[in-house]
Amino acid sequence: MQLEIGQIYEGRVKGITQYGAFVEVTPQPDAKPVTGMVHISEITNTFVRDIHDYLSEQDVVKVKVLTVNEQGKISMSIKQAADAQDGKPVQRKPREQAKPRVWEPKRRVPQSEMSFEDMLLHFKQCSEENICDLKRGSERKGGSRSRK
Numbered sequence: 245m246q247l248e249i250g251q252i253y254e255g256r257v258k259g260i261t262q263y264g265a266f267v268e269v270t271p272q273p274d275a276k277p278v279t280g281m282v283h284i285s286e287i288t289n290t291f292v293r294d295i296h297d298y299l300s301e302q303d304v305v306k307v308k309v310l311t312v313n314e315q316g317k318i319s320m321s322i323k324q325a326a327d328a329q330d331g332k333p334v335q336r337k338p339r340e341q342a343k344p345r346v347w348e349p350k351r352r353v354p355q356s357e358m359s360f361e362d363m364l365l366h367f368k369q370c371s372e373e374n375i376c377d378l379k380r381g382s383e384r385k386g387g388s389r390s391r392k
Contacts, residue, residue, distance in 0.1 A: 247271055247278060247309045247318060252325045255280075257303045265299050267307050267320055280318030282307060288323050 247253065247269065255269035264283045271278065284292050292298060299305070308325040312318050355363065 247280075247312065249309050249312065252306055252308050252328060255305060255307050255320075257299050257301050257305060260295050260299060260301060262295075265295060267305060269307065269320075278318065280307070280309065280320040282320045282322050286310075286319075286321035286323055288326075 248271075253269040253271065255267040257265050258268045258279060259266040262284075264281050265287070266279055266281055268277045268279045270276075284295060287295065287298050305322055306325040307320040307322055308328060310319040310321050310324070353362070358366070
């Protein structure tokens, strides 16, 4: 039995990738299961950075079949199925081990707290940076002009 385009089915998430989720749907109770893909843009109405915030494997979801191409690839949508059912988008799940995505500058250790090895390493890094800056400056000045 083929899936009907525009119909809503209940399926189980079988795999998650960076660009979408693979959902297995059984069109009829005695039919063979069919797997389709829900693109990351079709999960919810808001921006999805990480699919794992919304879905996990073995979740049961309602999907709407969007297209079936010549090769048999099935495109599905969770957000369109939710809009058609009750008008509510997929709710965001709270993330258990959420990392803050905030950049923090590296804390500089005062020289009084540095060991001799740390001071030597710091001196070496600064020296290498200064030498690179000097080389870059001299290469631009000497090699960029053509001589006649």
